[in-house]
Amino acid sequence: MTLGKKIIVNGTAIIVGLYFLVLGIIEAKPFLGTFVIAVILALLMMPISKKLEKRGLKRIYASIVNTLLLFLLSLGFAALISIQLSTFLKDWDNVKQQIVPKIEKLEGLVYSNTPIEKEDVKLGDAVSNKGVGKKALSFINSFYSFIGNYLLTFIYIFFLLNYRSRFRKFFIKLFPDNKKQKITTVLSEIASITQGYLFGKFLLMVFLFIIYAIGMGATGVSNFIVISALAALLSIIPYIGNIIGFVLAIGLGYVTNGDTVALIGIVATFSIAQFVESYVLQPYVVGDKVNLNPLMIILIVVVGNLMWGVIGMIISVPVLAIANVIFKHVQPLKPFSFLLSNDDSK
Template identity: 45%
Template sequence: MAKAKNLLLYITLVILGTYFLFLGLTKAQGFLGPFFTAIILSLLVLPLSGWMEHKISRSGASLINAILLFLISLVFLGLVSYQLESFVEKWPKIKETMKPKIEQVKQFTVDNTPLNEEDLQLSDSKKASGLPSSAGSSGQAPQEKAASLLSTISGAIGNFLLTFIYVFFLLNYRRKFKNFLLHIFPDNKRQKVKSVITESAKVAPKYLVGRLLLIAFLAVLYAIGLGISGVDNFILVSIIASILSLIPYLGNIIGLAMAMAFGYLTSGETGVLIGVIITFSIAQFLESYVLEPYVVGDRVNLHPFIVIIAVVIGNLVWGVIGMILAIPLVGILSVIMLHIEALKPYGILLSKKEFPEE
């Protein structure tokens, strides 16, 4: 009876601890989101920063790398903005092109389902009338909406700039942080801790660089396939779609939807639709079975089930940015655990490695 009570107590404490942990992470998104993003970016440019420090000071190398990452992010945001603007400009043409297709779908629905034309018209009228009511139900005055939007935009810009400030300090003072980690452990364990830090610092950048190479290969594959298929702005679409592959599963769906928007929805040609689907199917096959095993290799190699759990939790905690950061963070955590004997079973659980047979 006592053991049952203790087990129940432990389970209750674990559930409560998990709940408050994720609640705290959600509340701390404004700080932890940019900070963890900066950690990933810092690890990404760590080899380049180390090479540059042989020629200039560490402060100078850290500043240059932070500015370089900032400029690259601006270029990506510019590409996304251009694509959105292009999509808005093409929207009237898309509506005109897809109007016959929508009518065909409606006619097929009427012919093959119990619904009739009156039902479909009633559904459309409800949607049309529901938009103004839902927009006005918030009860916010235009001034309040403008102030809220301005606050959101300024907060996003602030976090964006803060990320690269973090990158500079993490690169410039990484030795101080390393020494701090060494000194919080007993003297007899410092050598082991130093070994773990060194190994993790080597593996994590290699993994992230491997992901970048994978993105570059995908961009080329997408560009070839989408260009042959006749997709407008296929180069920009390919670049954005390949970068979106950082978001597991959802990123590929968004990339496919974007390619269809600039391909099939604009032209209305079935051949373009087939070309887009074939391009993404071939690219995903090559990514999963050829590119990822050889380019990324087994540097992290997370278990697919763990990937799904990490992405879902990341989305629940921090939204899209959480989905992007989930895989690199869990991957780095797996690397660290695999190099610590006491935590090795957890590292094997996260990775594709198998436990030794008893």
């Protein structure tokens, strides 16, 4: 076979293989999405588990304590959001009276300044009763599926923490004796980078929540607690999350309030928060834990969204950081580590 044919055959095989690999990952989202989140959260809780074990607590009990702690934190956050949403829904009639005139005004501007005509906008079945039964059934199925995956995540976390030594030894045993030390180093580096990044992001979200709540609460933004919580939570998605959080705050804050002071408060709060995050919190709390090129971060977040939606956006950066550690220690893959990293010295 000539060199040209080899290049064509090998290139085609690689493209086809990557296509089916990506397709398989997308199709495996119901299982892999839950499991990968559990792995990342287990890595986050591992230092706490180790400290409890050093103080004499057996590993199984330390794993239970850490799993319950995560579970209670998630329930507390869900309860906070639910209470705020219930307050928001109670005021829905007043909110609707303020929103409708703004929407009608916006529609008038669109129709008068663009080629779009009113007849082109069709609400379709969104305002009809067609398919209500199917939608209700779909919602119920989705709800039960979410609850099942939610509880399954914590079951995974418990077993991952409890049997982490066995998993570690398994990966080490996959390689020959002369590679065992290097594999141990890679696994330790993966755990350290992931834990540092996730813990830093968690602290960052707490600080942002406090800043958002103080700023929007002081300027009289309604439902500022739920807006602050959602905006802080969205900051886990690099770059894109802050933009979504700002748009969400405008939608839930200013549009429902209809107050110019609220709009000024939201803009000022997010401007101050982003300045503090970029120049104070990010360097000292998160730092350069993952050492990834900003362009690569944006690309992987977009790819994660295309493949797994919101879950993909959240886990994309830790997964890429883990891949980068592996690339750095495998000689043929070191050029990929250089491409992904933010360090020019490699």
